[in-house]
Amino acid sequence: DVKVTQSSRYLVKRTGEKVFLECVQDMDHENMFWYRQDPGLGLRLIYFSYDVKMKEKGDIPEGYSVSREKKERFSLILESASTNQTSMYLCASSLSGGLTEAFFGQGTRLTVV
Amino acid sequence: RKEVEQDPGPFNVPEGATVAFNCTYSNSASQSFFWYRQDCRKEPKLLMSVYSSGNEDGRFTAQLNRASQYISLLIRDSKLSDSATYLCVVIKGAQKLVFGQGTRLTINP
Numbered sequence: 001d002v003k004v005t006q007s008s009r010y011l012v013k014r015t016g017e018k019v020f021l022e023c024v025q026d027m028d029h030e031n032m033f034w035y036r037q038d039p040g041l042g043l044r045l046i047y048f049s050y051d052v053k054m055k056e057k058g059d060i061p062e063g064y065s066v067s068r069e070k071k072e073r074f075s076l077i078l079e080s081a082s083t084n085q086t087s088m089y090l091c092a093s094s095l096s097g098g099l100t101e102a103f104f105g106q107g108t109r110l111t112v113v
Numbered sequence: 114r115k116e117v118e119q120d121p122g123p124f125n126v127p128e129g130a131t132v133a134f135n136c137t138y139s140n141s142a143s144q145s146f147f148w149y150r151q152d153c154r155k156e157p158k159l160l161m162s163v164y165s166s167g168n169e170d171g172r173f174t175a176q177l178n179r180a181s182q183y184i185s186l187l188i189r190d191s192k193l194s195d196s197a198t199y200l201c202v203v204i205k206g207a208q209k210l211v212f213g214q215g216t217r218l219t220i221n222p
Contacts, residue, residue: 097208
């Protein structure tokens with residue numbers, strides 16, 4: 001079974017803190033994605049990566065950065081957390097080509113206070 | 114205009130009913146389409162792919178209408194366990210998955 005694991009289910013951080021959200025997949029997938037999910041807005045793509053050290057901005061990259069030093073790991077970084085970044089963050093991975101299923105992690109509920 | 118649009122619902126239907134959702138997309142060059150299902154407080158999971166010829170999986174039927182740029186999902190003989198949010202997904206470019214906001218369905222006994 002494909003497994004996508006996010007490092008935390010729940011996080012509470014203070015405004016201005018640097019926050020790291022980690023995601024690891026075990027199926028040698030080329031593509032990895034970070035989404036945030038908010039009520040009424042659905043899943044919005046923050047960043048995605050189609051290869052090690054490669055990244056592309058999604059629809060809402062402002063305030064975020066990413067790192068992919070190894071194929072299996074994709075990190076989302078909030079350089080200076082703000083309250084409007086309180087959300088559910090979902091990581092996903094898929095094989096290259098875009099025609100195959102994407103597998104999601106269980107999500108990280110981040111609250112910035 | 115959003116790239117992928119869905120009626121957010123909620124749809125409340127009795128058990129055994131047939132229910133259908135539509136999803137419209139704006140990029141006529143989109144090639145791949147999917148329906149995902151998301152249960153409350155869970156991650157999304159693939160329900161079915163949507164092929165040009167349409168496809169059926171048990172009680173679920175997915176259709177693609179390229180001329181009008183929409184995809185549909187039909188659920189027959191609905192079960193209580195079908196209660197979930199259904200997400201329409203379109204592949205943008207070669208790799209990016211673009212999600213609709215989801216349609217919330219509740220099946221009532």
